[in-house]
Amino acid sequence: MSARWIEVADGVHVRRHEELDLSLGLVVGNDACLVVDTGGDEVQGAEWAAAVRAVTPLPWTVVLTHAHFDHAFGTQAFLPCPVLAHPNCVDELVIDGAEDKEKWSAHYKTENRPDIAKAIRDTRIVLPDTLVSEPTTVDLGARIVEIAQFGRGHTDHDLVLRVPDADVVFVGDLVENGAPPAFEGSFPASWPTALAGVLELTGPDTVVVPGHGDPVDSAFVAAQRADIAAVVDLARELTAGSVTLAEVLRDSPFPADATRRAIGRLTGRNRSGR
Template identity: 30%
Template sequence: MSKSFASTGDMSKKNVTFAEIGPDLYAYTAEGDPNSGVIVGEDCCMVIDAQATPAMASDVIARVAKITDKPIRYVVLTHYHAVRVLGASAYDAHGVIASDATYRLIEERGQQDWESEFGRFPRLFQDAESIPGLTWPNLVFGEELTVFLGKREVKLYHLGAGHTAGDIVAWVPDAQVMFSGDLVEFHSACYCGDAHLRDWPGTLDMIRGFDPKALVPGRGDALTNRATVHEAIAMTRDFVSSLYTTAELSVARGRSLKETYQEARAVMDPKFADFAIYEHCQPFNVARAFDEASGIDHPVIWTAERDREMWAALQG
């Protein structure tokens, strides 16, 4: 029997946790669903990742209102994926910030990604008709940008490719806390369908070099001590490396995509099968790893049609 396509079989409501992880720093998490972060400064706030729809963003906004009366002036998009960015219009923020690489990816594939993710994650697109259109950053940067929330400094870095070509992290120096987006996950599968798998471990090395006291990953519980941060980085590295190494060997041996998928499952299931969204991600992950190992450096655009065709070929 074929498995339910992507996350269409998961319609259960997730419990949201909104917790302080450092001084005036908060993590919005929901049992493996996309996380958001909140940084409260002297005169305003910054939200990291907007959620998938304005309706879902409104829950983040309501929780921020319970802890401060300071306005949300900035929304940071760690990357371009629809489940992260399409709720941005709800915030009425002065600045919507992303890397210039993310802006180019929105231009290239933003609409296709929206249609693809809507098909894969129906539960995450609550009140989808409220989305006014693609989210366009109005402040972009190359490698580094400093934003001041009053006197509080937030450093935004594009450390390198990984989950996508445009991932950025937010670093709060006064608290030594990082918001990593999907470059780091915790007990959740990495989605690698748009990844640069050979580059990802090096980007993780740079994150580890900050030695954060706490970190909000893209998915999974907030990490509130250095030991757990290091564990999450190591698990993410293991996931990405296991995937790519298996695909690279399989391609070198002349194996097909289907055979590569079976080999990757044999290697990765024992370690990661209980991680959130693993079954959803793995076909997309192996397809991208197979492509990269075959010399396709720029990820092929996922469309709603391509999603279904690949799923039928690997999971049918």
């Protein structure tokens, strides 16, 4: 798979993958390194691990920003090592992991990409062994990485990583660059609050690394937060009967398909999305 490096700060790297426009992270300290997400299957995970080893031989710790296949299914290639995640990430991998393997394997088979379909199908899902339910830090040697969770957003377990000395923040799929936010299975009503937490970590020069797309700045995050809040407000108006669905789709800052998914999480039978 085609991929390239971006060094966003000294010793802080982003691996940009053409497939799914995926961004994976690497933070290098004096004594250890930290790997942010592991890719979508064991093959991609092995390629990612080899790319990390081309940068540094230091021992690694893995942090999963969330449980979705493209961020969490490549972990086997990094073992043995500590694997950090939110407790709900473990739950989702246990409950939905096998179904996600079948779903995405079928997706790539339909796209006539049997190599990726097989890689996903053959992947061994690894469960994180170190749970992060409170703010914590990882000491890499002369460099600290802070890890926090700001509530439900893209999932109910999104982890955010901050590298204070480099002014870089990794946010997983709480932010999307180049595509609308992925609302399927999300919590749109509380997502703006999660992004408010992210913004508290940022300044005008902060580099924010989304789960997909090139790095962005705090202004981009603020704008996406405002757009998600606007869709939440439109859904409330729709529920109250003050606007029609056609008007919601017209006024939404996102394409119709994404807006429908967000509305579905906020209304009707999908009230868990609140």
